[in-house]
Amino acid sequence: MKRVCAILIGMSLCACDGAKTTPRAIAGADPGAGRAAMERVGCGACHQIPGVRWPQGKVGPSLEGFADRALIAGQLPNQPQTLAAFIRNAPALSPNSGMPPMPVTEEEARDIAAYLYTLDAR
Numbered sequence: 196m197k198r199v200c201a202i203l204i205g206m207s208l209c210a211c212d213g214a215k216t217t218p219r220a221i222a223g224a225d226p227g228a229g230r231a232a233m234e235r236v237g238c239g240a241c242h243q244i245p246g247v248r249w250p251q252g253k254v255g256p257s258l259e260g261f262a263d264r265a266l267i268a269g270q271l272p273n274q275p276q277t278l279a280a281f282i283r284n285a286p287a288l289s290p291n292s293g294m295p296p297m298p299v300t301e302e303e304a305r306d307i308a309a310y311l312y313t314l315d316a317r
Contacts (some may be wrong), residue, residue, distance in 0.1 A: 219262065219312045221275045221305050229310030232303040241294070245314055255294065262315040268292050278311065279304040 230246050233239070239250045243257040267273050267281050268289050277288070282304040285294035299307065 219273075219275050219308075221279075221309045221312070224305040224309035226306065226310040226313050229303070229306035229308065232299055232307055233310065236297055236299060238297075238307075246310075258311060258314055260314060260316040261311045262313065268294070275305070275308055275312075278308040282307050 230244075233244060234247055237250075238244060238258075239247045239252055241252040241255040243251045243253070243259065245259050261273075264273050267278055268285070271277050271281060271288060279301065281288050281294075282297055283299060283301065284296045285292040286296060297304075
């Protein structure tokens with residue numbers, strides 16, 4: 196039984212580590228435009244965002260190291276299409292989320308996702 200537990204723990208650690216190394220490129224997206232969109236719509240009112248000096252909200256989690264997270268809002272797979280959809284309308288994907296729908300276009304949501312994927316733990 197101990198051996199089975201050790202194998203399962205090892206597999207889960209490998210799975211988490213794999214999330215860190217999985218590239219999440221978004222073709223055609225512009226991380227710089229994403230950061231600018233985040234500043235324009237005020238994502239910093241709720242989140243601490245590396246690269247955005249003010250505001251540094253504390254209602255939502257810090258977005259530092261976001262690229263290394265396996266899940267979005269603790270329940271959705273951290274993948275580009277899911278993230279872009281979550282950015283535009285979080286309540287549609289996660290009804291209990293405290294994040295409101297954001298006034299961004301699909302392109303801006305993809306740019307924001309591209310910026311968030313630059314925020315690894317390094």
